[in-house]
Amino acid sequence: MISTESRGLVLDEKLLFEQSQPGRIGYSIAALDVPAVLPESKLLRDDISGFPELSEVDVVRHYTRLSTWNYGVDSGFYPLGSCTMKYNPKVNEAAARLPGFSDLHPHAPDNFSQGALELMYNLQCDLGEVSGFPAMTLQPAAGAQGEFAGMLMIRAWQEAKGEKRNKVIIPDTAHGTNPASAALCGYEVITVPSDGVLSKEAVAAVMDDDVAALMVTNPNTLGLFEADIREICDLVHERGGLVYSDGANLNALMGISRPGDLGIDVMHFNLHKTFSTPHGGGGPGSGPVGVVEKLKPFLPVPFVVQDGDGYKLEYNCPQSIGRMKSFFGHFSILVRAYSYILSMGGTGLKQATELAVLNANYIRARLEGEFDLPYKQRSLHEVVFSEDGLHNDCHTLDVAKRLIDYGYHPPTIYFPLVVHGALMIEPTETESRQSIDEFCDAMLAIAAEAKNSPELLKQAPVRAKVKRLDEATAARKPKLRWNS
């Protein structure tokens, strides 16, 4: 276990604005050796008042110091449920930095971009093989935009048949992005209750001819496999609806079960989850979308097709929903995902899934004596505990904050909403038995602290750079300017 006695330097750092000194500069630009041409005056803006003036070393130290306050998958275990914070292998970075990829201009014609196009084509095929979908767009910027693209294709398909449908069914365990995407496409959201998993009866009760689609995540956010998914898909299809799958939890199925074979019509991938590309600040994300054959005419353009012995970007697709993203999506992320697929191989991808499920179930087995497990069905790649049973009025938030003192990024908390005070833990396949045991030891120690010295939880974190923050005031009265 990480010692709670260890010490280290955490240095404070002023804002760049506060460090500014008039006249200080980082670079001297070479003297002009061509005739000066000034842009039209309307294109010039006034000097920015208060813009920081700094030297190169000021800036380097500033950001380097800030980076030491950070916590990422490269610094420790990061069990953020539903986010699949798996390690990002460095070989992916080497591949993305190959000059043929990193220096390629996006306006280069197809005949100068054959390597990049071949990679995109192969990635489309590989993602298709993993998922069971014959057609694919690599454009969407991340998962939520993938959902939006998928729902636009569903709407376009129905409109092409002369139908106008108004409703989308979404289970109560869904990620919040699902109803948001449906609403953005103009649909009314019908929430269906699930008892851990979705039942045919619950879907049948709300399915009618005005329902455009069911949006479902499999396994769902409780980490449970939707066992009736094939019959549920049949039920939706019989009434002319389609089934969208949120692929956020594909890390539990990859190499084992293909959503396209289960009756799903559209699914987005999160390359930044399942395929080991960076998340968030180190991202960007990437959310390719796979579709069944009948939706292929509606894919965003362009996509890559074979052209004789080579490849080309296909734009001729009159029923397309149009372009989702400038150029070709987040190309360098596609390179990283393809690098991951090639370095893992088919057997490796399957093994990753098996280990992800094993790791989550190992955590479940070690913790379920001390933490309440509200849904006892067999779980897959993540496990969700509730706050019931914590002693001395300690809550999920207190456990999460105390984990920071033990050196861990907290798991996802208070989601899914169907669990009271949810603690959602997803270890991923990249953690060793040792690192998982250390985390479980910390969780068990915290459960014991809740019993014996609850103030340790209530005050936590006490060892972090900042102590317990007042999140409510921060949200109610946010300060959005440093000097306001």
Add this chain to the structure above:
Amino acid sequence: MDFPEELKYTEEHEWIMVEGDIATIGITDFAQDQLGDIVFVELPEVGDTLEAGKNLGVVESVKAVSDVYSPLSGEVVEVNEELPDEPETLNNSPYESGWMIKLKVSDMSGLDSLLDVSAYQEFIEND
């Protein structure tokens, strides 16, 4: 936890006070306690028509964003203008200063499906 006798309640954790055909609606003490510190409130506009079971507004806490569903059908005649600027009122005074909207009820039969205080307390104990 406090549940005034004179109010009606729903399983969605709203309270309703009926005076003539005007219903004042808010969220219960139980709801605000479960949500935790509330940081954002979105209300309908005066003149909006609400349908029973459909969206009335949104309440966001440090834990989660929750839709609030209208327990009755009718037209919004007044909204609590203070709430969006002082969302903590929902935590501090859920039944008084924390009222959300006043609705001119279009279908009084909707009142029949509301819970009285003992039925509501029984519901939250079993839920």
